[in-house]
Amino acid sequence: MVNPTRGVLYPARLPQFHRLPAPSSVTDLVAWFWIPEWDIAPGRSSRQEVVAYPALNLVVDADAVTLSGATTRLSHRDLRGSGWAVGALLRPAAVAALIDEPGSLVDDERVLDEGADVAHLRRSVAVAMGSGEGHRPRAVEAFSRWLGQRVGPVGDPARQANAAVEVLMGDGAALTPEEAATRLAVSVRTLQRMTHRHVGLSPGAMIRRRRLQEAAQRVREEPGADLASIAAELGYADHAHLTRDFQAVLGVAPRVYRSETRR
Template sequence: MRYREHPPPQALRPFVRCLWELAHDYGGSGYSREHLWATPYAELLVLRAGSYRAGGRTLQGVAFMGPRTRPVTLTSDERVELVAARFHVGGARDLLACRPGDAVDLVADAPEVLAPTTPLGSATTLTALAGWLHLHLGHATPDPVVVTAARIVAERCGQVPVTSLAGELGTTTRTLQRRFDRSAGMSPGALARILRFNRARELLVRDSRVDLAALAAETGYADHAHLTRTFRERFDLSPREFRELLREITEAGVASVQA
């Protein structure tokens, strides 16, 4: 697998976390799946070769993946090459033809959900994709409160109560919730839960032998049982079963692409 991330041009940095590219021969690798975990970051993919299958539909050409509150599995049995953009929380709002909340957990052909009608299928290089994004986001302005709140939550790995977050920002919990709903389609509490869980997952990936009680304490869960319940809710797997999945992926020589 060849996977590379690139910083976006300066003009896109308020909206785009990174541009990235991937090339992988799933048919020749012996491993045909990509496990994509929950993430608050939407992505826009331009597939210049191959396709994925997800949830009974085929993704080819240009695809949009909204923020995810649950994992998604992509499958392919051919060589896939693509370029993509990964957005900040709320960064894709001005590209959408639907409410941001309707894009959460959405995996779709991009023309179904994008407002711009300018063709994107020819943007098969990172430079061309960045140019298309600049054309449609160059005059937009992200919500500064949502931007700051998302940064604080990320810096603290999700371990911040929403009431405390609102107080730091000089606003009310209700107002903060409304601003997140308009920009990101998910609540600040949902963002915190996803990032807190992803921190626990990352630490487990880094050291599969880590003590689960210590991991729960470090990442803000009440106890080992709370962490296990959350893993089952997110993956339908216990932490130990997740370790087995990691071992399977590692032995197959595949590094899943994650936000």
């Protein structure tokens, strides 16, 4: 599984946070499940800042079921009181069953209308989360059963979209849309149609987001690493390009971010 802190800018500030693998029944539908749990003193809050994956998330909490779109900027959530959430980082194959136009949710989210189907998901996950030891795997299992039934059989076009996102975001990912298209044996235009249909972003935007996630993780976790070397290894034109990307999305330069995460 991908490093559980990739995309999380300040891991030391996290409440309890777990990433669980998707059960075998839904590996075509979910990259992983993520579960934060928090209990924050009255009058205080915990701000969680994230460079999110370029993907949709389906999130269940005690009050609602929310579909969150891919993001193109830094996002945050302020946690207060006590609570929990169970989120699924969706693979492209799951998206069509939940929304017709994922591009309409970029940098946005939508609470799903609570008909009987959605209400059942929220209740079953909530029951699992309140069930004591082993509650997280039980919540994931309940979530997975619901999603598998909602999506149904996965066809070849959905599997091809999954493969496209893996080439753009997985280990050894392509550095350019042209490289990704070549690996997939499709045209760049076909690749663009796939990512817009299943994620809502262009292949180039997905590559830029992955590169920034990896850069932030390396700047944070490798204090002795030279920033110019990190930039070159991740496909940035130069150190200045890395700095501009950091400042445009995160609002700070890489050296400032490195010092902040080591306090």
